[in-house]
Amino acid sequence: MLDRRLLPRRCRILLTGVFGPFGVDDEYGRKENLMELFHNQVTKAQGAASFRFHHRSFGLYFLAANVDGDVTVLDFPSRARFIRELHRGYDVVGISFIAPNFAKAREMARLARIHAPLAHIVLGGHGAAIEGIERLVDCDHVVRGEGIRAFRKFLRQDPDAPIVHPVLPSSERESIFGVPLLGKCASLLVPGVGCVNGCRFCCTSHFFGRRYTPYLATGRELFETACRIADARGTDDFFVMDENFLKDRTRAFELLALMERHRRYFGFQIFSSAEAITAFGLDNLVRLGVSFVWIGVESSTRQGNYPKNEGIDARTLVQSLRDRGISVLASGILCDEHHTPESIQAEIDFMIGLEADMVQFMLLTPLPVTTLYRDLERRGLLRDDLPWEEWHGQKELSWHHPVLAGDAPQRWLDHAFRREHEANSSSVLRVIDTALCGFRRLAATRGRDACLEHRLQSLARRVRDWSPVLAELEVHGVNALERTRARALARAVADAIGRPGIRGHALRAAVRACATAWRARVHLVGDAIQPRTIVTRFPADRTGRCPIEAVPTRTQTPAPMPIAHAAAASLTPP
Ligand code: B12
Ligand code: SF4
Structure with missing residues (x-):
């Protein structure tokens, strides 16, 4: 050494x-x-409609x-x-x-x-x-x-x-249907690392000592950093890499107050737990400019759940957020200790029934430092024959489950992703639907102030910019249900924000052309x-x-x- x-x-x-x-x-x-991220763990079963970056x-x-x-x-x-x-x-x-x-x-x-x-x-x-x-x-x-x-x-x-705080794009090479998304992608904002909640499976919370270490401790620091990064990169949108951004409510409210005072309205995509979202208030999320939130719903059962979700009806929360134009990614855990083939199907049905914009299913994976890891280790249930390359939560379990052995976990996972797609259609369709709902709701709100007016315009832009992809789903949707939904949504978009003009039609045609080329590419060399x-x-x-x-x-x-x-x-x- x-x-x-x-x-x-x-x-x-x-x-x-x-x-x-x-x-x-x-x-x-x-x-x-x-x-x-998405093509691996979220929209992986959605084929060409999967988000890629x-x-x-x-x-x-x-x-x-x-x-x-x-x-x-x-x-x-x-x-x-x-x-x-x-x-x-x-x-x-x-x-x-x-x-x-x-x-x-x-x-x-x-x-x-x-x-x-x-x-x-x-x-x-x-x-x-x-x-x-x-x-x-x-x-x-x-x-x-x-x-x-x-x-x-x-x-x-x-x-x-x-x-x-470095100035960075949040992602690289974004595309869907093989269509590269042009324009500036959102910037990265990392307010801090760790989460105090310490859910027993959560390695990010445990890795950082079940503490939150802020890099931007106050709303003012957040606001000033966001201004600096936004000016440097030329976009006011941020992907916030913080495990539980709204947990520090005071900081988020201070940020909102500063945005309103300076009339500088940023947009945010965040991770937050249900209790933190509820405590912050859903209408405040709209004012704050949250367009996307990732929530750990985890399980429908008491046994498989955590204090962060206590007393909160997950479906009502998801629908209330979507009504307000906020896309939701709900994540759920499969192959928990108490799961049997019957109860796991009920769990999958529950996640599908949330009708979130996106769903992540992940196998229960005890990662080092977590309470779950220690617990299974103590009980002699950790597998010692599985190389670390396999500890990714997408195929085999890294521990001995009482009833779900062999390739059963992977089969459940594949089944869950496929069923969710078939039942709820492609995530991009849901995202457009959510933005349209938010637009209509806000448009009907009387006495909008400058902040809400800005949010209304952002929602309209989001609907307009994304809706050309419906052209592809109208023809190549995963099933008849999706094709019908896509046509209905395109009509609803036209009613709410106007028919596509020459540019809109050109974009729809371009999406179709790119998607055809992408399908050929996938056929010849795969989609990697x-x-x-x-x-x-x-x-x-x-x-x-x-x-x-x-x-x-x-x-x-x-x-x-x-x-x-x-x-x-x-x-x-x-
Ligand atoms: C962005 C991300 C990704 C990106 C990858 C980005 C990349 N280029 O590697 C994507 C989406 C592709 C991804 C994929 C996967 N990921 Co990932 N990912 C994350 C995520 C959400 C954020 C990481 C991050 O940027 N954090 C912010 C920065 C500031 O923190 P940090 O990276 O931890 O770095 C700090 C310290 O760790 C330390 N540090 C880090 N590196 C180094 C190096 C040195 C030398 C030093 C001194 C210090 C140091 O200093 C930093 C500042 O404090 C984390 C969850 C999370 N919230 O952290 C999961 C996470 C890292 N991913 C995880 C996993 C399991 C995966 C996947 C296997 C998921 C899957 N099942 O499909 C795949 C693997 C992909 C692959 N082939 O490697 C796990 C890791 C588990 C573990 N214990 O190892 C995490 C923790 C999520 C989780 N809770 O399970 N991931
Ligand atoms: S609330 Fe989320 S980030 Fe915090 S410990 Fe639980 S799972 Fe981890």
């Missing part, structure tokens, strides 16, 4: 995510592990923006690109990984020892929670939990220096999209720690088929 006291004052630091390709079966990974490894940019030194961030490298980068000469190589990417992190540490033998190897991210990781991976230092302060300490820098490698260099002694370079170096994606879609910024689900 290298002695960190030997590190030079001005370090050359490489911060990297794990290497691709992603979502393929090889010695380092599994095909279920796509580097995508990539998210950068945000934590790395936060570290880079907050330590002193020449820092390079390498996102989505190939193995060969990583080796090439090592030869540039680094004092520190920081590897960020999650548990299912354990084998990749181990291989990268091995490569770093060979190609950069003098570099200190630091491991961080959720994978660092794996017990005995120091022994399993050849490294010099492991950071568990919040990383900025810990990494500064490691580098012998001031851990309590102010935190700089690998993220491109992104290299960003943060030089030392920079003002405001801004990167000087962000170089996409490789793309494995098909050539984009551009059609105008200015809506990307107004509705970009996380």
Whole structure:
């Protein structure tokens, strides 16, 4: 192990995510592990109507923006690109990984020892929670939990220096039906990490010590940071990467008050628990500009649920949000301990019956550091024959379930996603429907002030920008029900905000053309999209720690088929 006291004052630091390709079966990974959020865990059964995009490894940019030194961030490298980068000469190589990417992190540490033998190897991210990781991976230092302060300490820098929020897009290469969404995507906002609720399965809460560590502690800090980022990126929309954004009600109300006072109305896509949403008030969410909220509904049963959902009727909450123009992603847990084939079907029916815009089904997965993990470990129920690559919650259970064994969990999961799609239609249709409901409700509200007037215009824009995709669903919907719904919704949109003009018709035709090309592409080569490698260099002694370079170096994606879609910024689900 290298002695960190030997590190030079001005370090050359490489911060990297794990290497691709992603979502393929090889010695380092599994095909279920796509580097995508929606297509992997939410709209995966929705075929061409699935939302497609990539998210950068945000934590790395936060570290880079907050330590002193020449820092390079390498996102989505190939193995060969990583080796090439090592030869540039680094004092520190920081590897960020999650548990299912354990084998990749181990291989990268091995490569770093060979190609950069003098570099200190630091491991961080959720994978660092794996017990005995120091022994399993050849490294010099492991950071568990919040990383900025810990990494500064490691580098012998001031851990309590102010935190700089980097300016970043929330996602890359957004598309649906093979149609790239043009225009600016929402920016990333990370108000803080962790959640105090400590639900027993939740690894983000446990990893950060069941505490909330704010990066932006007050509404004013949030507002000022949002202004800075919005001015730099040219969009007022934000994807808020905070486990339970509305939990700090005072901060959210202060933010709302500042937006109203300055007449600067941002839009937000957030994660929040049902209790926090209810406590903040649904109409306040509309004023705050929330267009999307991810809620952990978890289960219909008392046994499978958590205090955050106590006394709240999930279906009423979901419908009340959608009525107000707020899209809901509801997530539910399958293969909980008490589930049997009968009760699991009831659970799936319950999730479908919520009629949310999107539903995530996830297998109960005990990840290291969680109470659930400790509990199952104590009871001897954890599987020791399953490699970490399989701990992604999309196929096998990583623990011994009393009745659901073998490939039963995966079959239930596939069945759940498929049924949800068939019953509730494609998520994009629901998202347009939600925006239209919100528009009608607000349009009927008397005495709208400037804030609500702004929200009304945003909803109208969202409906107008997204509705061309209905042209594709009218013809190629998953079933007759969806095709009928798409036609009815297109008529309702025309009644509420006007018939499509020449531009609208052109967009509808373009969507159809792109979708046809996409179907051909899927038929010939499949629907995989690998993220491109992104290299960003943060030089030392920079003002405001801004990167000087962000170089996409490789793309494995098909050539984009551009059609105008200015809506990307107004509705970009996380
Ligand atoms: C964005 C995201 C993704 C993106 C990936 C982005 C990327 N480029 O890797 C997408 C959507 C593709 C994704 C996919 C998956 N994800 Co994911 N994802 C997240 C999410 C929502 C946010 C992460 C984030 O940016 N947080 C904000 C930043 C600031 O925090 P951070 O990353 O934790 O970084 C901090 C510290 O951890 C630390 N740190 C991080 N890296 C490093 C490195 C060094 C050197 C140091 C010193 C410190 C350090 O410092 C940072 C600042 O404090 C988290 C949940 C969450 N709320 O954190 C899940 C999460 C990380 N994902 C998870 C999982 C399981 C998956 C999937 C397997 C899901 C699935 N079943 O399909 C896939 C795997 C994909 C793959 N092939 O790798 C788990 C990880 C579980 C675990 N214990 O390992 C999480 C925690 C969600 C959960 N609760 O289960 N994911
Ligand atoms: S409320 Fe959500 S983020 Fe918080 S501990 Fe529970 S599952 Fe995790």
